[in-house]
Amino acid sequence: MRSYSRSSIALFAFAFVAGTVGLIACSADSSHDGAWDGEGSGGSNNSGNVSGSSSSGWNGGGSGGGGFQGTGSGAGEPPPPPPPPDGPPDAGADAGQVTCDELDQTKPVILYLSADDSNSMASPAHVRELIGLGVSPYPTEVRTYEFLNYYNVAYPAPEVGKLALFPELDATAVPGEFDFQIGVRSFDAVKPRRPMTITFVLDTSGSMGGPGIERERAAVKAIAQSLTEGDIVNMVTWNTSNNIVLDGRVVTGPNDAQVLAQANALEASGGTDLHSGLVKGYQLAEKHYGSTRLNRVILISDGGANVGVTSSDLIGLKSQDADKEGIYLVGIGAGSALSYSDQLMDVVTDKGRGAYVYLDNLGEATHMFVDRFDEVMEVAARGVQIELTMPWYFQMHKFYGEEYSGDPKEIEPQHLAPSDAMIFNQVLKACSPSIIEPTDTITVRAKWKTPLAYLDQQTEVTMTVGDLLSAQKAGLPKAKAIVAYAEALKAPSKQAFDDALALIKAADPASTDAALKEIASLIAAHPNNK
Template sequence: MKLNKTSFTIAFFVLLLTHTVFGQKITGIVYDDNKTPLPGASVYVKGTPKGTATDFDGKYEIEIDAKHHILVFSFVGFKTKEVNAKGKTVINVTLEQDSAALEEVVVVGMAKMERKSAVGAVAHFVIPNNESYATVKENDFKDVTKNPLSTFSVDVDKASYSNVRRHINNGNLPPTDAVRIEEMINYFNYDYQQPKGDVPFSINTELSTCPWNKTNLLLHVGLQGKDIPMEDLPPSNIVFLLDVSGSMNSPNKLPLLKSSLKLLLENLRPEDRVAIVVYAGNSGLVLPSTSCSEKKTIIDALESLSAGGSTAGGAGLKLAYKVANENFLKKGNNRIIMATDGDFNVGLSSNSEMEQLITSEREKGIAISVLGFGMGNYKDDKMEIIADKGNGNYAYIDNLLEARKVLVSEFGGTLYTIAKDVKFQLEFNPAHVSKYRLVGYENRLLNDEDFEDDTKDAGEIGAGHTVTALYEIIPSKNDEKNDRGLKYQTSELTNQALESNDLITLKLRYKKPDKNKSLLIEQCVKKTPVAINQTSDNFMFSASVAEFGMLLRNSKYLGTTTWESAYNLAKESKGNDEEGYRGELIRLIKSAELLNTTVQE
């Protein structure tokens, strides 16, 4: 018995020592004041350097010890909260929004080269703004009798939303031209039907009252790309083209770039190959094309990179294409993944020169996708051109969670094209439609004759991708005359137009990835709108994102839109939201409203 007591005593003190030294694990969820999980919230142990951040679902896990058991929870625009975790294993926390904290962030944003701590442990670094964006002129309403056709290139870029999010989380409303509404809408996945048969995508439509103008209709058009199992994807020949110039020397650039590409490597198979080309003052091949069975070799090459020098972007592009051509896979996925802040200031720098190079290589079957990083000197306009002309995707990576979304969750859609040169053309029936307006897609508009011209480049759809477009429609009145107001011609409606209940004939052209002749799909949308309370979450949520985008752009077509209406519409149509992206939008709308109020004051 004595031995047993001694053993018990020793075991007790070992357990006590273990608890004191190695700590107690605490888990939980951080919510905002609407009970929406907060991804990316800061959690740290007071008095120690130990900290973590919440994941997509607002969840965290951290250890405390006997001496340090106060947890501090913080997030930009919310009041910091301290909780005594002693004796607890699960702590769920709700943070309250704080307009005063956001006002302080705005002050930081307006200062030059100033560093302040705005909310709890969150520090904000402000850099002189040398960012550049292509000008976006908002689409106007078109008269159907004069413009019966609406033609545009399908677009699946999503960079604008994560860039807008970065601005708001840093305490600033985004520049107007940074807000591309179609990219904000397409950031989110929608619950569309999977395609059937050999067609690579399904077309889904809904028609109802326009939420921001009750006298108008809103048409929702959605494409769903076919999901392809990982094992059925073709082998990849990938070249990482990485900017290691001096402008990349900050935590949210090169270090985040390395971590992001490590996530991508987790999904690549032994039959996939990766090469690494870098550019700064000079360009160079850091790693020749290497099988992904040797991931440690690839990761070691990534870890060896450091930032410095000017930006020889043109030389880097040429070398990357050379390496891609040398390792070309005839039946594979040949793609350059360019990661940069877009600051091309040495070498091949003009947009026209880049377009010529990228277009010629695109015709050979080598695509280029772009990952944007950083702030301050971010060149959105140049990166958008590269991805669009190169049959690739363009994403902005503002944190590791976004890298996970783009390179892991949406892996197939980011890297594998299932249809290219995808174009929409809608013909509106003037018997039922007076005017229409395409919401967004301003830089994707095509001439009507481009629809049947197979030499005209258009957008690509990746495996499993969804693409969504919205049209605001002004219905025709029964007594409305279809008069063009022209001297030498009149507009006579056909019997089919007058007798049909067709609102729109929707046409779509696409090419298979390895073909140069397009295929046509055609279907009609009837003039049978459903009540807005009977529409799907797809319809309502996409409309809420459109309202949010119009508010950020101060659109002249806002109608009855308010911050509150956008917020309520998003909240009502949040749906299942397993990964938390829609909940994040709801929080962003509230943060942007507070920033807007503070700026106006």
């Protein structure tokens, strides 16, 4: 069998996905029209039409400068893919300095913010596997906001049915610049949870052979462990054709024997026909749909198939039915990492409004679908929209979420899972340090709908600049360390990694935080940290 370097694989994937996404673009939501996906960073002013976006036109939270960081350049290898077309600036880019004279001092700055769906968190696990293989991830494989989702930043939970807001502000070493973070914390998962209808759509094509099929089996088994009596399971396997192996199976409880038997029977062979598998899966999901149940289609794949307009429209239609509980799609990426194509799951989970996770080892299946099951599968608040009102002299300097704008119509609200938090991390810059007034206020407002009744809800917090600066920083130090790590992965250097390690030490001086300890070990193992 002919072997390929990672550079070769990237070239083939680039050409393949470029055609795929071109098909999808005509049916994509208007808020996802970026030419290429770099985490948003746009200059903020008082005109009401500023925006920054990292919504996907190609993929990922990559740095605007682009480039591909292959690990080999041997003779006979194809050249790296061409750089992506110009798009929104990278999250770390300077939004540009605005002078105070250019601003309307009578109007506050009002921005609307979006994080990627709070339970999308594939990028950190995919990156972790690559580093373990001695490979530096491509910048496009690093989506900073997913790192903030995956490595939990802890805030206290509110009472059931509520959301809690946690704004934090801290001065940087640069006069007039401030680290600013908003934590939006949901209530903890309610026990017992509501019943579920789960429809597995499982890739059994030949490319899933090896780690892919093993991780797929582990995912099904982990989800089976989290099911309760009365949950319904459907299962479709697909390669060149599709096969219904479970139709309306009412499970007896955790680890149902029939579900486990089908998981153990999964084998990889044949080609790929994603669309027919999705059609059959959604037919089963509709057949066993329950308006008071949690209805999920779970797609597991190595990303080797394409998704055309028809599949994309089908996923979007089933997830966005405003009159009833939607059938959301959860995407599970199953490697191995070197051949895994991230684009498929990034697109389908964006349309399907569900979680996107990646399994870099068998134990990760238990971590995501037993330990964090409700966080991955359930919804606590629908259509969360964050409105930020600041003094006239502040602008958005760097933004590490997915997108922001002065126009709320440009920002797609996102769902928030229980026992979870949306983390909006950014850097604010004043037009002049001398103009800042400690008594000026910053207001954060959250609007959302309840999961089943779709009742409008709202909460807000207003604090002065001075009070925010003097308050204890509960989650900001850890989030700054996570962001620094993710950004260093996009442009790896010893200095960038040293800066991230310094922030880890500042956030966790006793080295007791498991997430930060893991990040420190990954930095130490990174092939460019020499």
